[in-house]
Amino acid sequence: MAAKKNNKIKASVGSRVFDLVNLLVLLTVASACLVPFLFVIAASVSPLSDILTRKFFIYPIHLDFSTYKYLFSSVSLIKSMGVSGFVTLVGTVLSMVLTLMTAYALSKDHLKGRGFFNALIVFTMMFSGGMIPTYLVVNGLKMTDTLWALWLPGCISAYNTILIRSSISALPKELEEAAVVDGCNYFQSFRRIVLPLIKPAVATFSLFYAVGYWNDYFDAVLYVNNSELWPIQVWLRQIVLLSSGGFSDASAVSDIGYIPPQNVSYAVIVFATLPILLVYPFVQKCFSKGMMLGSVKG
Amino acid sequence: MNHKQKQKRGWAEAIRKDWILYLMILPGMLYFLIFKYGPMFGLITAFQDYNPMVGVLKSSFVGLKHFRRLWSDPKFLQIFANTLRLAVYNIILYFPLPILLALLLNELKNEKLKGIIQSVVYLPHFVSWVVVAGICFTLFSSQSGALTGVLSGIFGRDVSVLSEPNSFAPLITFQVIWKEAGWGTIIFLAALAGVDVQLYEAARIDGANRRQQMWHITLPALKGVIITLLILRMGSFLNNGFEQIFLMLNSMNREVGEVFDTYVYQMAIKKGRVSYGTAVGLFKSAVCLILVVITDKIAKKAGEEGVF
Numbered sequence: 001m002a003a004k005k006n007n008k009i010k011a012s013v014g015s016r017v018f019d020l021v022n023l024l025v026l027l028t029v030a031s032a033c034l035v036p037f038l039f040v041i042a043a044s045v046s047p048l049s050d051i052l053t054r055k056f057f058i059y060p061i062h063l064d065f066s067t068y069k070y071l072f073s074s075v076s077l078i079k080s081m082g083v084s085g086f087v088t089l090v091g092t093v094l095s096m097v098l099t100l101m102t103a104y105a106l107s108k109d110h111l112k113g114r115g116f117f118n119a120l121i122v123f124t125m126m127f128s129g130g131m132i133p134t135y136l137v138v139n140g141l142k143m144t145d146t147l148w149a150l151w152l153p154g155c156i157s158a159y160n161t162i163l164i165r166s167s168i169s170a171l172p173k174e175l176e177e178a179a180v181v182d183g184c185n186y187f188q189s190f191r192r193i194v195l196p197l198i199k200p201a202v203a204t205f206s207l208f209y210a211v212g213y214w215n216d217y218f219d220a221v222l223y224v225n226n227s228e229l230w231p232i233q234v235w236l237r238q239i240v241l242l243s244s245g246g247f248s249d250a251s252a253v254s255d256i257g258y259i260p261p262q263n264v265s266y267a268v269i270v271f272a273t274l275p276i277l278l279v280y281p282f283v284q285k286c287f288s289k290g291m292m293l294g295s296v297k298g
Numbered sequence: 299m300n301h302k303q304k305q306k307r308g309w310a311e312a313i314r315k316d317w318i319l320y321l322m323i324l325p326g327m328l329y330f331l332i333f334k335y336g337p338m339f340g341l342i343t344a345f346q347d348y349n350p351m352v353g354v355l356k357s358s359f360v361g362l363k364h365f366r367r368l369w370s371d372p373k374f375l376q377i378f379a380n381t382l383r384l385a386v387y388n389i390i391l392y393f394p395l396p397i398l399l400a401l402l403l404n405e406l407k408n409e410k411l412k413g414i415i416q417s418v419v420y421l422p423h424f425v426s427w428v429v430v431a432g433i434c435f436t437l438f439s440s441q442s443g444a445l446t447g448v449l450s451g452i453f454g455r456d457v458s459v460l461s462e463p464n465s466f467a468p469l470i471t472f473q474v475i476w477k478e479a480g481w482g483t484i485i486f487l488a489a490l491a492g493v494d495v496q497l498y499e500a501a502r503i504d505g506a507n508r509r510q511q512m513w514h515i516t517l518p519a520l521k522g523v524i525i526t527l528l529i530l531r532m533g534s535f536l537n538n539g540f541e542q543i544f545l546m547l548n549s550m551n552r553e554v555g556e557v558f559d560t561y562v563y564q565m566a567i568k569k570g571r572v573s574y575g576t577a578v579g580l581f582k583s584a585v586c587l588i589l590v591v592i593t594d595k596i597a598k599k600a601g602e603e604g605v606f
Contacts, residue, residue, distance in 0.1 A: 015508050022402050023411075029399065030418040033480060036433050037421075039444070043436070102326030105319040112312035117323060120330055127587050129337025130579035131559065132566045136343065136354060137336040156329050186318040215426030218541050222567070233428045237545065240432040269432045276424050284417050 037273070044068070044266035051263050067267040076227070077235060081271060083147075084214060084231040088275075091151045091213040096206050098156050103164035104190050125158045131222075138223055149223035150216065150231070157212075160205050167201045168194055203286040211276060236272045240265050344577035357573075364577035373561065381557045384543075385535040387471040393531070395475060396482030397520060401512055403483060404490050416487075419480025430473050431545040435460065461550035470546060470555075474539065485527070486520055493519045525597055532593040536582045558582040 038058035043051055047064035071077050105111060106118060128134075134153055143149040171194065179189040195202065217233035224230065313320055344364055346357040368374055399419070406412045422430075437445045438459040449457045459465045497515050506514065540559035547555045556564070558578060566575025 018508055019405070019407070022405050026402055026406060026415050029480070030415045032476070033419050033422050036437075036476075040433060040436065043444075098326050098329065101322040105323035105326075108316070108319055111316055111319055111323075112309065117327060120327070120335075124330060124334040126590060127338070127583055128334065129339075129341055130576070130583055131562055132572060132576045132579055133337035133340030133343060134333065135567070136340050136572075137333065140353070141332075152329075153333050155333070156326055158330075161326070186316070187322070190322075211424050215424075215428070217426065217428050218544065233426050236432055237428050240428070240435050265432060265436060269429055269436070272432075273425055273429050277421075280421065280424060281417070284420065 037277075040266050040269050040273075043263060044270045046263070048263050051266075067263045070264065071267055071271070077232070077268070077271070079228070080230050080232045080235045083229055084233070085275075087147060087150050087231060088210050088213040090147075091155075092206055092210040094151055095155050095157075095209040095213075096202070099161050099164060099205065099209075100195075100202070101190075102156065103161050104168055104186075104194060106161070106165045107168040108186075121158045121161060135222060144223045145226045145229070147229060150213070150219050153219065153223075154212070154216075157209075160208065164198070164201055164205060167198050171197055200286040203283055207279070207283040207286075210279070214275060232268075232272050236265075236268045239268050341576065341580050343573050344580045346573055348572040348576070350572070360573075364574050365581065367574065368577060368581060373556070376553070377556055377558055377561050380554055381536055381538055383467050383554075384470060384538045384557065387467045388474065388538075389531065391471050392474050392479065393528075395479040397486055397524060399479060400483040400486035400490065400520070401516055403487060404516060405508065405512070416480075416483075419483070421480070422477045423481035425477065427477075427539070427542045427545055430477055430542070434469070434473065434546075460546070461548060463551050463554040466546070466551045466555045470538075470543060473542060473546075485523055489520055489523045490516065529590065529593045529597055532589050534586060535589065536586050 035058055042058055042060045044067060045063055045065060046060045047062050047066070050060070050062055050064075102121075106114060106121075108114070111117075129137075138144060138149050138153055141148075143152065175193050175197070176189050179193050184192065214231075215233060217231065217237055220229075220231050220234045221237075224234075340354055343354055343357070345359055345361060346354070347360050347363075348354070349357045403412060403416065406415070435443075437443050438449070439446065446457070446459075449459065457465070459469055493515065498511055501511050501515060536558055538557045538559075540557070543555060543557055544560055544563070547560060559582070562575045562579045562582075565571045565578065
């Protein structure tokens with residue numbers, strides 16, 4: 001009896017130690033995710049002398065906004081923020097509208113040809129023409145050097161379509177049937193019944209598309225030569241490669257024509273990340289809900 | 299004949315009844331046909347000598363010439379080795395981490411704290427590869443990197459992480475871990491949300507401690523997801539993160555860093571050898587497809603669910 005009790009206490013002590021260690025490990029992991037951001041932000045507002053002598057870590061010692069002043073006076077960088085914002089806004093709306101409509105139609109069991117449409121989409125998840133044939137198509141449609149090349153080639157994600165379709169299929173059928181009885185056509189019932197019910201999924205996948213558009217640099221590298229249309233990520237790439245010591249592709253960076261000081265790259269990194277950091281806290285609440293709905297059902 | 303007519307009337311009937319649905323799906327289907335199946339058709343370039351003046355339709359056919367050249371290309375083995383090295387690093391160092399992290403998060407009983415930690419570890423996933431590369435350059439660049447001094451202290455010599463061939467695969471893997479390990483937990487946590495709480499209660503009554511509960515209940519609950527993800531990873535093992543590697547490549551580490559996609563870009567876009575680049579790309583996609591199908595078959599033989 002006594003031994004048993006003793007055992008129980010021991011187990012709970014062990015369990016508590018485990019909880020403590022677990023918490024410490026998780027806090028370490030979390031700070032490892034955050035520290036690089038804090039470091040870059042701190043560096044971006046530190047004077048160059050502090051950066052060279054590394055007098056700061058995750059908070060600045062002396063404040064110096066000269067790099068930001070410098071960046072705000074540079075027309076091309078501000079313009080590229082505008083390009084990125086425009087591409088992201090229009091692209092996200094375009095992608096979401098197309099994805100939602102496709103997913104909704106695919107969720108209707110009775111739709112003739114549904115299996116075929118489905119297979120058509122799923123196959124693209126396993127096999128693709130690849131970079132060069134896609135480039136030839138975009139080129140053939142005369143989209144190079146236009147923003148269409150940043151919107152259309154990756155406009156609909158097959159994966160997102162399937163996930164949204166599953167979350168629509170998971171809704172109770174009766175809701176829509178009632179709407180149809182009341183004289184709604186499919187489009188009306190889609191807008192008034194289905195859309196409000198899958199709001200978390202809409203928020204989540206809008207965030208995914210928006211992040212995809214905002215973060216994309218390679219489509220711009222591949223399709224857009226005109227530096228007027230370069231998104232912020234492409235500028236960041238040029239500046240970072242250039243300040244990294246000159247062993248990078250010289251041809252890729254010749255357009256800037258000056259070597260920015262180290263602290264400029266910190267500020268540009270902040271620029272390229274800021275919109276995501278601003279939106280993220282508001283949307284992240286939705287996506288555990290929005291994602292799991294689809295992923296659990298497969 | 300009669301049957302065919304019936305079939306036809308079936309379509310006419312379906313379109314008349316569901317024309318709104320067909321109208322809704324039309325733009326999506328056009329997208330997939332043009333931007334996904336169009337390029338698949340364009341793969342015939344791999345069997346031609348592509349001439350930009352006349353286009354894909356009129357370029358002359360050369361059969362398997364480019365594939366034969368691929369076999370004799372000394373670069374081919376190198377690329378294959380590089381790809382394999384990165385894939386092995388990824389499977390060994392990255393793949394178990396999200397599972398481990400999900401198990402730890404699952405054991406955290408304070409829901410609020412759990413939520414905060416989750417939001418923080420998901421965050422790096424939403425940052426672009428350019429930003430990750432940018433942070434790495436500012437940390438490790440040989441002249442002014444913030445951690446360059448620390449590293450040379452640890453290794454006792456000057457380490458230039460960004461250009462030394464030996465540090466390429468570890469650097470790439472480390473970037474993947476930082477960016478994706480947190481986000482990778484989400485699918486495992488979703489699977490864990492479906493585990494019956496009664497299982498834990500029963501185990502506790504039987505005297506199982508936390509470690510035993512994790513080992514005998516939580517981990518088996520994840521088995522299906524783990525196997526599915528492994529299959530998908532097998533299929534994409536030639537697809538090392540192109541956007542990421544493309545940013546970290548430079549003339550010093552190209553020898554160990556060049557993978558299929560970067561080579562395709564180098565050949566077709568930089569050197570203008572469009573058909574050869576397409577052939578390399580087609581080879582890669584075909585191998586990927588075959589690998590998925592094979593691993594899927596094996597998983598099904600072993601009694602698992604598989605992907606298809």
